[in-house]
Each structure stands twice: as structure tokens, then as C-alpha cells.
Amino acid sequence: MTIAILVMLGIGATCGIILSVASKVFYVWEDPRIAEVEYFMAGANCGGCGFAGCGAAAVGVVEGKAGPGVCVVADAEAAINIAGVMGVDPGTAEPLKSLNSCSGGDRADDKFIYNGAMTCAAMTALYGGQRVCSIGCMGMGDCVKSCQFDAIHMGPQGFPVIDEFKCVGCGACETACPKGLISVKTMSQRLLVFNQEDHALAPCQQTCPAEIDIPKYIRLIKEGDYEGAVNTIRERNPLLLSCGRVCPHPCEDFCRRGIEDEAVSINQLKRFVADYEMNSGRRYPIACAPDTGKKVAIIGGGPAGVSCAYFLRRLGHHPTIYDAMPKLGGITRYGIPEYRLPDKVLDWEIEGILNLGIDVHYNTRLGEDFTIQSLRDEGYDAIFMGIGAWKDYTLGIKGEDLNGITQGINFLSTMAVAPDKKVPVGKRAAVVGGGNSAIDCVRSLLRLGCEEVYIVYRRTRKEMPANEVEIVASEHEGIKFQFLAAPTRVIDDGQGNVKGLEYLQMKLGEPDASGRRRPVPIEGSETILDVDMVISAISQQPDIGFMEGEPDKENITITRWKTFDNDPETLQCSVPYLFTGGDVATGPSLVVDAIGGGRRAARSIHQYITGEEIKGSPKSLLKRHIPESLFETVPGVVKSKRTPMPELPVAERIESMIEVDLVITEADAKHESSRCLDCCRLCYNPDQQDQNAA
Amino acid sequence: MEYIEIIVATIFVNNILLAQFLGNCPFLGTSKKMETALGMAMAVIFVLVLAGVITWLIYDYLLEPYKLVYLRTIAFILVIASLVQFVEMFLKKSIPALYAGLGIFLPLITTNCAVFGVCVLNIDKELGFMPALVTSFGYASGFGLALIIFAGLRERILLARVPKPLQDTSIALITAGVISLSFYAFRGMV
Numbered sequence: 001m002t003i004a005i006l007v008m009l010g011i012g013a014t015c016g017i018i019l020s021v022a023s024k025v026f027y028v029w030e031d032p033r034i035a036e037v038e039y040f041m042a043g044a045n046c047g048g049c050g051f052a053g054c055g056a057a058a059v060g061v062v063e064g065k066a067g068p069g070v071c072v073v074a075d076a077e078a079a080i081n082i083a084g085v086m087g088v089d090p091g092t093a094e095p096l097k098s099l100n101s102c103s104g105g106d107r108a109d110d111k112f113i114y115n116g117a118m119t120c121a122a123m124t125a126l127y128g129g130q131r132v133c134s135i136g137c138m139g140m141g142d143c144v145k146s147c148q149f150d151a152i153h154m155g156p157q158g159f160p161v162i163d164e165f166k167c168v169g170c171g172a173c174e175t176a177c178p179k180g181l182i183s184v185k186t187m188s189q190r191l192l193v194f195n196q197e198d199h200a201l202a203p204c205q206q207t208c209p210a211e212i213d214i215p216k217y218i219r220l221i222k223e224g225d226y227e228g229a230v231n232t233i234r235e236r237n238p239l240l241l242s243c244g245r246v247c248p249h250p251c252e253d254f255c256r257r258g259i260e261d262e263a264v265s266i267n268q269l270k271r272f273v274a275d276y277e278m279n280s281g282r283r284y285p286i287a288c289a290p291d292t293g294k295k296v297a298i299i300g301g302g303p304a305g306v307s308c309a310y311f312l313r314r315l316g317h318h319p320t321i322y323d324a325m326p327k328l329g330g331i332t333r334y335g336i337p338e339y340r341l342p343d344k345v346l347d348w349e350i351e352g353i354l355n356l357g358i359d360v361h362y363n364t365r366l367g368e369d370f371t372i373q374s375l376r377d378e379g380y381d382a383i384f385m386g387i388g389a390w391k392d393y394t395l396g397i398k399g400e401d402l403n404g405i406t407q408g409i410n411f412l413s414t415m416a417v418a419p420d421k422k423v424p425v426g427k428r429a430a431v432v433g434g435g436n437s438a439i440d441c442v443r444s445l446l447r448l449g450c451e452e453v454y455i456v457y458r459r460t461r462k463e464m465p466a467n468e469v470e471i472v473a474s475e476h477e478g479i480k481f482q483f484l485a486a487p488t489r490v491i492d493d494g495q496g497n498v499k500g501l502e503y504l505q506m507k508l509g510e511p512d513a514s515g516r517r518r519p520v521p522i523e524g525s526e527t528i529l530d531v532d533m534v535i536s537a538i539s540q541q542p543d544i545g546f547m548e549g550e551p552d553k554e555n556i557t558i559t560r561w562k563t564f565d566n567d568p569e570t571l572q573c574s575v576p577y578l579f580t581g582g583d584v585a586t587g588p589s590l591v592v593d594a595i596g597g598g599r600r601a602a603r604s605i606h607q608y609i610t611g612e613e614i615k616g617s618p619k620s621l622l623k624r625h626i627p628e629s630l631f632e633t634v635p636g637v638v639k640s641k642r643t644p645m646p647e648l649p650v651a652e653r654i655e656s657m658i659e660v661d662l663v664i665t666e667a668d669a670k671h672e673s674s675r676c677l678d679c680c681r682l683c684y685n686p687d688q689q690d691q692n693a694a
Numbered sequence: 695m696e697y698i699e700i701i702v703a704t705i706f707v708n709n710i711l712l713a714q715f716l717g718n719c720p721f722l723g724t725s726k727k728m729e730t731a732l733g734m735a736m737a738v739i740f741v742l743v744l745a746g747v748i749t750w751l752i753y754d755y756l757l758e759p760y761k762l763v764y765l766r767t768i769a770f771i772l773v774i775a776s777l778v779q780f781v782e783m784f785l786k787k788s789i790p791a792l793y794a795g796l797g798i799f800l801p802l803i804t805t806n807c808a809v810f811g812v813c814v815l816n817i818d819k820e821l822g823f824m825p826a827l828v829t830s831f832g833y834a835s836g837f838g839l840a841l842i843i844f845a846g847l848r849e850r851i852l853l854a855r856v857p858k859p860l861q862d863t864s865i866a867l868i869t870a871g872v873i874s875l876s877f878y879a880f881r882g883m884v
Contacts (some may be wrong), residue, residue, distance in 0.1 A: 004762055011752070011769055015776035022780050026787035117855035125853065 033085050034058045040081045042073035061086065069095075072168040094186040094289050096169025098151070098162050101200045102137040102181045103215070104683035105158030124178040133682040134628070135198050137181055146176035188289045188315045191235060192603040195621040202679035204251040204266060206625050209596040210237040214251060214266055215678050221269055222673040227284050229273045234286060237595050238310040239303055241278060241349040242332050244271025245341050245661065247592050248436075248467040254625070256679050260634045262642035264676050265664075272669040278345070283352050289316035294609045297322065297380040299366050302330020303591045304386030304582025306353060307598025308605070313356045315606050320380075321358060324365040326417075328354075330388050331583070332591055334413035335437065337444045338421050338657035367546025372578065381609040382577050384601050385564065386594065389583035391543040395432060395536045399490030404498035408437040408537030415444060421657045426533030428452040430501045432487055433537035434464040435588075439471065441535050442479045446654050453479050454529060458486045458506055458519045469645065473660065476650050482529065484508070486521060490534055501529045542584045561587050569616035570604040571597060576614075579605055629681045636686025643672045697828045699884055704832030706880040710808050711840040712873055717808030721841060722866055724799070731845035735838030737799040739831070741781060742809050745774050746830025749813040750823060770813050778804045808837055843873065 038058035051057035051066070060066040061082060068083035114130040116122055120142040123129045129138045139158040151166035152173055160173075160182070171184045181200065185193075195201055195211050204214040213232055220229040233240045247267050255263035277284055294317045298305045301323035309319035327333060328350045332341060354360065364370060366387060375383055392407030394400055404426055406414075415423045425448045431441045434457035442453045455474075457464060460483045464471060475481075485503040493499035505525035508517035541562045547553050557565035557574040564580040566573045571581050581597030583589060607614045646662040647653075653660050664672065677684040710716050724734040749770050757763050782800050785793040793800075803809060812833045816826040847869055856865050 003760055004765060007756065007760060007762055008765060008769065011756070011772060015772060019776055019779055019783075022783045026783040028786050117853055119853065119855075122853040122855070 031062045034062050036085045037061050037082050040074065040078045040085070041071045042078070044073050072096075072170045094188060096171070096184050096186055097164055098167050098169060098171075098173050098182055098184045099190070100137070100143075100160050100162055100182050102133075102135070102159050102179075102680065103157075103200065103678070104131070104133055104136040104680045105139050105155070107157060107680075107683035107685065108133045108136050120176075121178050129179070133200075133680075135179055135181070135200060135681065136683070137179065142176040142178070143173035143182055146172040148172060186289070187287055188606075191311055191314055191599070192606065194600065194603070194617065196617050196619040197621060197626060198619055199621075200680050201621075201626065201629070202681070203254040203256060203625065203629050204679070206621060206629065207254045207623070208236075208251045209590060209593040209623060210243075210599070211596060212236040212270075215676065215680070217273070218264070218266070218269055218673045218676040219678055221273060221669055222676070226273045226276050230277050230284050233270060233273070236599065237592070238307055238353050239332070239349060239591070239595055240270055240274040241345050242303070242329075242341055243267070243592055243595070244274045245345070246332065246336055248469075248590060250590075254630075256631060256634050256677055256684055257637060257675060259631060260637040261639045265643050265645075265672050268643065268645065268664050269669060269672055272664050272666075275663045276666075278348055283355075286314065286352075286356060288314045288356055291318070292316040292610070294318065294381045295320065295379065296605055296609065297375040297378075297383045299372075299375075299383065299385045300330060300387040300582075300584070301325075301328035301360065302386055302388045302582060302594065303332055304388070304584075304594035304598040304601075305330065305384065306350065307595040308384045308386060308579075308581060308602045309358050309598075310353050310356065311599050311602035312605060313353075313358050315602065317606070317609065319358050319384075321360045322364050322366070322370065322375075323360065323362055326362050328360060328362075330386075331390070331409075334416045335409055335440070337412065337415065337440050337447075339443065339447065339653065339660050340440070342659050367549055371546070371549055373551050376577065382579065382605045384598075384605060385573075385578060385580045385584055386582040386598065386601075387542060387584045388594075389540040389542045389563075389588050391541050391562075392536065393538050393540065395487055395538065397487055397489050399492055399498075400536075402490055402492055402498050403496050404533045405490060406533075406535050408433065408441055408535055409540055411535050412437065412440055412444065415448075422448060425450045426498075426531070428454075428531045429533035429535065430454040430456050430482075430529055430531040431535045431537055432456045432501075433539070434459065434466060435537065435539065436466045436470060437540075438535075438537040439466045439474055441537050443470075443474050443477060445533075445535075446477055446479065447657055450533070452531075454482050454531065455479060456482045456485045456487060456501065456503060456529065458484065459516060460484060460508065463516045473647070477654050478650075484519060485527070486519065487534075488526065491528065498532050498534055499530075501531055501534050502526055503529065540583075540588050542587075563587055568622065569600075569620055570614050571601040572604050572608075572614055576608070579608075626681060634677075634684070634686075636688045637677070638687040640675055640687075642675070643668045696825070700825060700828045701832045701835075703884040704829055705836040705839060706877065707884050708833075709836040709840055709877050709880075710812065710833045711837055712870070712877040714811065715874075716811040717806050717837060718870075720802065720806055720808075721844065721870070722863060724802075725841055725845040725848055725866070728842070728845045728849060730799075731841045734799045734802075735841050737803055738806065738808070738837050739834040741778060741800070741803045742812055742834035742837075743827065743830050744781065745777055745809050745813055746816055747823075747827055748777060749773055750816055750821075750826045753817050754823075766814070766817065770810060774809055774813070775804050808833070840873070844870065847873070 038054055041054040043054055051060050057070050061070055068086060069079040071078060108131045110130045111132050112130055114123060118140050120138050120140040123138050123140060128134055131138055137159040141154050143160050144152045144154055149166050149168055151163045152160045155161035169184050173182045174184045195206060202215045205211060217229040217232040220232060237243060244267060249267040251266050252263040257264050296312050296317055296319045298309045298319050298321045301321045305321055306328060309321055312319045329346050333346055372383060390409050392409050415421055425445055429445050429450050431438050438455060442455055445453045484506040486506055487501055487503045489502045490498055491500040491502060504521045506519035506521055509520040510518055512518040544562050552575055555575050559565050564573055564585055566580050566585055571579050573580055579601040581601040582594035586593060604614050643664055646664060647660050708714060711721050720734055724730045752769060752773055757765060812830055816829055821829060848866060851865055
């Protein structure tokens, strides 16, 4: 007995001594913070964070590989405590949330009858699953089974619905989904998602240059969740009040209902919710990621610059806008007349964006008050250039220096800065050009008291690049159109004033590179238009005179259209710190293009200043369409009337600059949103389910 | 020749998992993924060889001379637990790469009854030192083999349609039974 006790004591003591000696001999210095950090973690060893156990996660935190919020099970208090140990701002932890992008489910047809194992993984192995949609949800619920937190359930339409409150962002569902439909991302990461070939996208969303999730916001309007609709739009486009008024809505051209019926009035619905927010007297809160302390200079406060600043601010960076004009808005303020986009609407919209914490320097012009180099010297981490295209092309004809001749943007911006929006005009005016600027000029001239206003355009109405609604509105207002006319000279009255515009009549010949028929002059057909004012609005180019003073000018590539050469996917210029978007990169284009460019640049700038590799996706759509999502016919659509655009009667509107287009009523918005087929890549909700059966 | 016989016997004929049914807890717990199964197999081989040798030494030079064989169980457990701790510290300092590779599986082995079982079997069969060492290695390799085969099967079972009452662990146990039957075919080889 004694021996037994002694032997056991001996073995125990030997083991103990060996271990204690070993712990000295094999001592490895370990950061004491690892133990402290691990103390605050949940200790569940669940692996939800992506590390092998809590210990490994704690090491990850101390080594800077993970943020204080890495533990998905522990609450926010734990994150704050861990941040305290690490001496960092706890805010860097943005919650991860899971999102399912497919809204098809049972709406999608089946290619074959499947009798195999009822898991998504097994089904994918057989020709990618039985659904006709190559990327759609198969509805077997691998994600539902993978969720440890009961946050995913199979919805009534056969695709999973995620409960955001229960979701901890562990990422198990993302791993489980063989189709890659479920993504677990932070709010910031979501803001930087661009359309890809393998995404679940409706044709309208593929078309939208800002890539707004159109079916989702219309669905929310239908459900009466106007705040949700506004927030959905704001994930892609911060200027919804402006776009709701001036966007030519290319999306509606690809509306699936438009194939069988009239397209859904998407833009009027956007304007409806945007106006609803403005008139409700309460600004819906906009979430921003925690501060990163990175500074970005934004040159130009137009739609591209404001959009880029807005997205950078939401990502937690500190943008500062430099604008040459006394107010922000760029071409939307100084190029679009008051009757289309009132100043007070724009002011309200921009105020909301600046309230997020964006600094602005007004009346500072690039090349005069500062240079790209001086911004770099001030310590900005990156620079975004969105100075637009403000330099009008001239006609290049005789007599263009006479009094009474002006250029489109010049005229519109002079009018915009005038205190009561009034500038002196002639009695009879001709505007040369067929674009939106030309239309803006003629309709403004009419409102300023001009008696007879002509549009002189060298092709026909069909080829006019201006928005159809704008052309129709100007026809209603009594604008005279002189088609197939190319100005050849401006006639002098002998005292240096304009007396008339001589033009050559044209006929349409063979189609040119743009696909439009090329106008060919008819010899000897000179005609004189009796006018005392001529405005040329034949497109613009960026004003890049400031480049002369830049030390880096040799390295910055400029195209022959005087735009900045950039990578179309990342918008990065030939010097790494400079990014461009909007008209200065694309040449004159739509407001919504500039907004999309601002967001795209914000993604690249975010990658650049956080030290990531700047890259887009090889599957990026870039406004191309997914062929399988474009239909020839859409069975099951029953015609229903599109809500007409409410507008002021002509007699009331042409006397002043009062806004012409009105907002639709809530009842109309309900009706219009119910016309939406809620399309996805292939799925849609037909109005009539059993049409084929009948 | 004797050692080859031992190896074949321990890996196939008397496979610790499939013929002796020891160590079923890690067998089910770490066999869901091939990656973890490999990690566990490596860790078991490493620890079992050491444990087999050390417990053999303890038994032959300490317990038997003093007629204390009835203390075998408690002494072995103490030694195995300490050994795992020691190995962990040693690896962390000397071979950090291996330590990181084995990761969480090293401490888990403390509670692996296959390790204890092999140590006891070595003693019961009254093996010499070298045969005990080879036996330990053979059993550990057999454990690894069974675990890897099983993990491969389970990865494929995930793709199969399993009736609801039999899902997950149930089907795993049935599969284990079937593999065990197939290993039965090795009986009589040695």
C-alpha cells in the first residue's frame, strides 16, 4: 500500500516536474493580449469566424488579421472589450449580414424531373440543377440546414428568406450554397457590388447605368414600404430626387412588360418615393461605416463627384469636394433648367448628402486656386476627378463672333446663376443641335420671352439624341423644328449683331458608324432663317486647360476627345492616385452614368487607400445584357394602362420657370408598381397564370 | 518478417477502429471532412507511438517490479495526459509548423480511448519493446486509414438521398458498420 502511494506520487511528481521544466525550457513568448482577447470570446469554438477555434481567432485579432468584432457569437459588448485590449476603435467592426440574391425559386421552370438526393449540392452535380435558370436557387435548402442560428427559412416561393435579426453573419450559408447566391457581406461591401454575368439581375437592372435594384424597390413600393424603397435606391444612387426628374430612364426600354404592353414607368416611381421622403419632412437615416481616417479629394461637385463622395463617406472615408461654382450640383444645377429640376429640390438633396460629413470648398477652381499636385501635397490619399464637360464645341462657321451668339452650356449656366433665372434674350432665336442641351435651351428661351424659337438640326426627328418626352414637351410648347439643316454662316446686320442664320438643306444618305443615316448637303439649297439670336448646343468636351500647370502632366494620358483615359472597369487613370468618372471620363452623357461612375470610382479608391489590389470582376457586365434574360415574347401579360406623366398645362408653364412635370399620386404609384412583373434573370410573375392551359 | 506481420495484423486484421471498436468518438467527430480527418490521423500516429513506448517502459520498469500492476489504468492515464501536454509544448517551441498543422487535434487526443487501448493491449500481449513500438505504429496507422476512408465516404454521403430518420450520425454509424464488415474479410490472414 505504501509503495503504491509512493509510486503514484512519484509518477505524478515526475510528470509534474517534467512538465514544469518543459514549460520553462520550451517557453514560447506569446503576446499576453491573446489570452485577454480569448477571455472575451464566446468560447464556443464554433468556427463561425473562419478561424480554427477561439484561440486561433484571438491570435488573429492580435496579429491584426481580424477585427475586434470577429467573434460572431459574442455580443457587441465583447467586441468593445476586445477593442479595449487591442487599443483600437471598436467601430471597425461592421456587422456581416447574409443576403440571398435570387428571388426566383418556384417561379422558375424545371428542365427535367429530378428524383435524386434532395440537397442542392447533389442537384448541382446533375447539369447544374433542374431549374432553367443557370444561376437560380434550387430550393432544396442546403443553406437552411447549414444555419446554426435558425436565421434562414424556405420562403413560400421556394427560395430562402433570411431573418436579418437572427443572422450573425457566420457565413455558413454562403459556403453551403453551391450556386453562390447567398453572400455574407457588410453594408460597405454591398455598396461596392457591381453587376456581373452570373448575378440574378432583371433586364432593367442590367440596363441602369447606376445598377439600381429596380424590381426590389418597386416591390417595396407595392408593399407600402417607401423608406425601404428609398434606401434600396440609395444603395446605388444618392441623387434620386434629381434622377427621378431628369433621368431618360434607359431601363424602361428593356422593361419586360414593354415587350407585350407599355413599359412600367420606373422613373416616375423613383420620383414618387423620393418626393415622398422630401415631403414627409423627415430624412431617412443613411448608415455610414466607422471612420477610417482616410482623406480623399473630390474635384468637381457634379453628379459624379457627389456620388463618389457619398459612397466614400458611407465607406467611412473623409471626402472633401472642391467645386468651382458657388453651389454644388454641377451640370444638374447649371445645365438643367429650373423648370426641369428646381434649385430647392437639388439643395435639399445635396444637403442630405453633405450632412453625412462631407467637407466642401466652394468657388475654388482647379488650375487657379489649387492643382492636382497641391492636393497631393496636402496629404490626400487619393483624388477623384469629376469636372464634367463644360466646354461647348463651336460651330466653326463664319460670323460666330457676332453679338447674339452664345453656346449652350454657357447660356444655361448664365441663366442658372442669375438671381431670378432671367437673362436677356432676343425676339427670334435659333438653337443648333438635337440633344438635351438644345432642348433645354429652346424651352428656356421660350420661358424668357422669346417669341419664336427654332431648333436647327442636321438630321430628322427620329435621329435626335434628346429624350423623347423632352421633344414631345417642346413640340407642345410651340417650338419650331428645322430638320435636315446644317448652318453655314451667321449673317451680320452691319453693326456686329446677328441678323440671321444661313443653313444648307440636307438629305439622309447611307448610315454612318453610329448607325444613323448620314446627312448629305443638297447643293445650292442655302436658306436664311430670320433670327436675332443663335445658340450652338452641339455637344461639349471637358475643359482641361489646367493640365498645363501640372507637374505630372506627362504621365496623365488624355484621349483625343479631351477626356481622361482610364480603365473602364476600375476608372483608375494612368497615374495610380487619380480616378475619374462622369463626363470628364466618358464625354457628355447622362446624369445617371456619372452617378454610376462615381460609385465605381469609389470602389477603386476604397481598394486603393485601404491597400488592397485595385481590381474589378472579370465577369463585370458594364451595361451589357445577359443574353438569356432578354425575351422575344412574354407570355401571360395582360395589357394595362401605364400611368401618364402628370404635367402642368402648356399655358400655365411657359410663362415662368415653374416645374413642369408633377409627381404621381400614391394611388397611381400603387397601380404602377403592381404592373411590375418583378422580373429576375429568367423569372417573372405573369398577370395570368393559366394562359397556356386555356 | 515478424514486424511486417505485426503491421498487417494491426492495420487490417485487428484494426483498432473497425475490428476492436476503440476510439469511436473522434472517428465520428472528425470524419466529416477529409482535411480534418488527415490532421487527426497524423496527430494520432505521432502521439500513439510515443505513448506506446513510454507506457511500456513505465509498466516494465516500474509497475511490474514493484507488483503494482493494478495501478496500470490510473498510471497510464496520468502518463498519457502529461505526455500530450509535453508534446504540445515541445512542438510549439521546436517544430512550430507541425504544431500549427496538428492544431486543435493534439489536445483532443488526451481523451482518445484508442491511445489508452493500444497501450493496454501492448501490455496484455506481453510484447517486447520493439514489437510494442511497431504495434503502436501499426494501430495508429490503422486508425488513420479507417478515418480517411470513412471521411471520404461521408463526403459522398452528403450528396446522397438519405431518409430523414437516418440522416447524419445514424447513416454514419451504419456506414461504419458496413466498413467494419468488409474489414472482417481480413480475418484469418495472419
